[in-house]
Amino acid sequence: MREGIYDTVIVGAGPAGISAAIYAVRKRMNFLLVSESVGGQVLTSGDIENFLGYAEIDGVQFVDRMVSQMNHLGIEPLLDRVVSARREGDHFLLETLSGRRIPTRTLLLCTGSEHRKLNVPGEREFTGRGVSYCYTCDAPFFRDAKVAVVGGGNAGFEAVEQLLNYASEIYLIELGDKLRADEILRERVLKDDRVKVLLRTAVREIRGDASGVKSLLLEDLKEGKLRELEVSGVFVEIGLVPKTELADQLDVIKNEKGEIVIDCNNRTSEEGVYAAGDCTNIFAKQIITAAGEGAKALLSLYHELIYSRR
Numbered sequence: 001m002r003e004g005i006y007d008t009v010i011v012g013a014g015p016a017g018i019s020a021a022i023y024a025v026r027k028r029m030n031f032l033l034v035s036e037s038v039g040g041q042v043l044t045s046g047d048i049e050n051f052l053g054y055a056e057i058d059g060v061q062f063v064d065r066m067v068s069q070m071n072h073l074g075i076e077p078l079l080d081r082v083v084s085a086r087r088e089g090d091h092f093l094l095e096t097l098s099g100r101r102i103p104t105r106t107l108l109l110c111t112g113s114e115h116r117k118l119n120v121p122g123e124r125e126f127t128g129r130g131v132s133y134c135y136t137c138d139a140p141f142f143r144d145a146k147v148a149v150v151g152g153g154n155a156g157f158e159a160v161e162q163l164l165n166y167a168s169e170i171y172l173i174e175l176g177d178k179l180r181a182d183e184i185l186r187e188r189v190l191k192d193d194r195v196k197v198l199l200r201t202a203v204r205e206i207r208g209d210a211s212g213v214k215s216l217l218l219e220d221l222k223e224g225k226l227r228e229l230e231v232s233g234v235f236v237e238i239g240l241v242p243k244t245e246l247a248d249q250l251d252v253i254k255n256e257k258g259e260i261v262i263d264c265n266n267r268t269s270e271e272g273v274y275a276a277g278d279c280t281n282i283f284a285k286q287i288i289t290a291a292g293e294g295a296k297a298l299l300s301l302y303h304e305l306i307y308s309r310r
């Protein structure tokens, strides 16, 4: 270990980054875990029913357990955003929003993903005032309300299912001509006559006033006609975008979906830069896979540090 330079810095404390940190402690590495928040998407994932060992656990409770495990092992994440990453000779230099400069021999990107935006007028203006990207957080605010969910995949259907506990009418808006959610979810949701499906429909504008969202301007793509739909809430569930700004700064190769390309040992195209979890091109974006990938990435970079001259 060289003085003043970390063996590795793990960016992102979702399941991938936390899992990597746990392995880093056990390897007695000189490392730092830096993240804007602890828990990542798990904080908003609601009930989790597919993690080994838990028949059912709430996302927030799951994060509490990860935090307890970190406390137990003495892992103290630095709560900060890494805004830049560059190579400096034989190491990397990271800079954070608060102005910290962090030198490290290797870098493990566990930066996850974020919700894709509609990019229509009104979306930004009404975010938090009727426009939501988190049905588990915001569905209870729409008791007896008329709302829309944009996106006919699993996430959209899960949002509708959650909203059925509160809303009076739910419009499920899908751009394509098919609903893509799992059969079981479709059956459960579509049998409720409060759910109305609008296929081949695009949201063109979100309209409202000082009190929040009032309506959506929709385009029927088959007829080419515009119409206004009165709703007080809109839940956007049209997929996730990997967070890869740091990878971009380091010229790491990405695929056509914008995901960081890794090999089976979590190495990226740039020597010394590793990645794990939702920001990468792995097939299944889940908590269990993120955790497994984080562990594997850490062991992989540890192996390289020990057996190479880096």
Ligand SMILES: Cc1cc2nc3c(=O)[nH]c(=O)nc-3n(C[C@H](O)[C@H](O)[C@H](O)COP(=O)(O)OP(=O)(O)OC[C@H]3O[C@@H](n4cnc5c(N)ncnc54)[C@H](O)[C@@H]3O)c2cc1C
Residues within 6 Å of the ligand: 011, 012, 013, 014, 015, 016, 017, 034, 035, 036, 037, 038, 039, 040, 041, 042, 044, 045, 046, 047, 048, 049, 050, 051, 080, 081, 082, 083, 110, 111, 112, 113, 136, 243, 246, 276, 277, 278, 279, 285, 286, 287, 288, 290
């Ligand atoms: C609504 C919802 C429900 C879900 N339900 C389930 C489920 O039931 N079961 C399941 O297995 N999976 C579920 N998932 C998916 C699961 O949450 C993700 O696959 C998993 O969290 C990915 O983990 P990750 O560590 O790769 O990234 P994330 O969880 O996205 O964590 C990334 C972390 O990196 C931080 N970060 C990013 N960029 C920077 C930066 N520049 N500087 C510092 N920090 C940074 C972020 O703040 C965040 O804390 C769900 C996801 C959502 C959104």
